[in-house]
Amino acid sequence: MPKFGSTLPKMDDVFKSHPHPEILTDLITSQRLRAVDILQNLIPAKITEIQALIKQEDNPSSPLYRGQVNEPAYTDPKIFQPTDTARLQVGEDGEKLGLGKIIMPKDITSIKGSGNSNHDGDDVRMGSHWFEVVQLNPIQVKCMNIVTKELEELHLLSQDLKVWLEMEIPVVEDGNSFGAEVQAHLISQLTDAYKKSNSMQNGVRAHHTDRLKLATDWAKYPNFPDFAAAIAASDRFDHHLLRSYLRSVLILYGGLLTRFERNWPKVINPKGSHSSGGMY
Structure with missing residues (x-):
């Protein structure tokens, strides 16, 4: 490590002589516009979209139809050479x-x-x-594609809101901190939303890994009918799980939108003064 003598560098003017003062201004401007679009348009649209997907459980032509678990793709898995x-x-x-x-x-x-x-x-x-070959369950694959898309979008929308809200946090000081606590709570909820999204995506991916293990053992011991029954039961559960995930996504979107709307004055003006750099 090089020697600089006994004089320590001073840090007082780090932000007084900022070489790129426009970086944060441009970032918060773009993220505020993004947050407005998410809260006014994208999340309400996603809530409507998820509700429509859940209603497909009553549509026999949909892969999300609850009766799909009684079709051969779920009840009669095959192994062949x-x-x-x-x-x-x-x-x-x-x-x-x-x-x-x-x-x-x-x-x-x-x-x-x-x-x-x-x-x-x-x-x-x-x-x-x-x-040996064990066929994919094509209906389940279609369901996985639908749900995975929704989970990925939930993750990204939550992170975009978090980027914006992190930049709205006011100066840390004693007293009058309730608004900042509301912001911190919402940041925690956004973090929880995309972590739950990741967890559910892992649940979706487990469909293939579970089948892989069962099919591998079935190929080793092809005369055991329990393997076919185990795959059928696993597929049936996975179909139920994906439909449950859609409800979880709806809960997360509805909860986030409700919390933001009900606490909006504290979110954009946590100190009760527009001088803090609030949204308006």
């Missing part, structure tokens, strides 16, 4: 879902006749059965 031509998986609506490169049994194992006259033409596949 692909052929050289079975390179594509087709969803219920005819959509082709690529499986990527498939490693075939002949690529890794030897095959020999079973020698059982009652099963002419059957072959015994030697070695571990890790080349």
Whole structure:
């Protein structure tokens, strides 16, 4: 570390001689405009959108329809060994879902006749059965895409509001701090909102990891019917969980908008004086 002698640098004029005074001014200007748009337009629109998605639970044509859990995609998962031509998986609506490169049994194992006259033409596949294919649940994937989009937008809107509100906090001083405490409470609520969003996104992602573990074991022990039942139960629960997440998102949006509206005078003017740099 270089030596500077016994004289310590002075810090008094750090902000008096700020080389870029416009940076914070430009930032708070843009974030105030963003906050106005979020609170006046975007959150109310999201509340309406989430309510419409929840209503789709009564629409049989929607992937969010509560009766989807009684369809074969949820009740009857399949495991199969692909052929050289079975390179594509087709969803219920005819959509082709690529499986990527498939490693075939002949690529890794030897095959020999079973020698059982009652099963002419059957072959015994030697070695571990890790080349089996368990199809995706296409309905659940559509639900995941819908809910993930809502969770990502909740996260970003909450963070944008937090960026703005952090810049509205007044000078820290003794007395008359209730407005600042309201701001701090709202910042805490915004932080909680995007943390809950992250947690729910992890819950959405767990659908694939849970199925991966069950399907891997099923491929190892293909004669155990409990694996099919376990995947069906897991998919059914995941469909319920995603619909529950939509209600959680609605709670978060409704709660945030209500808190901001009811505490707005303290949010924009926490010291009761416009000299503090409030919004108006």
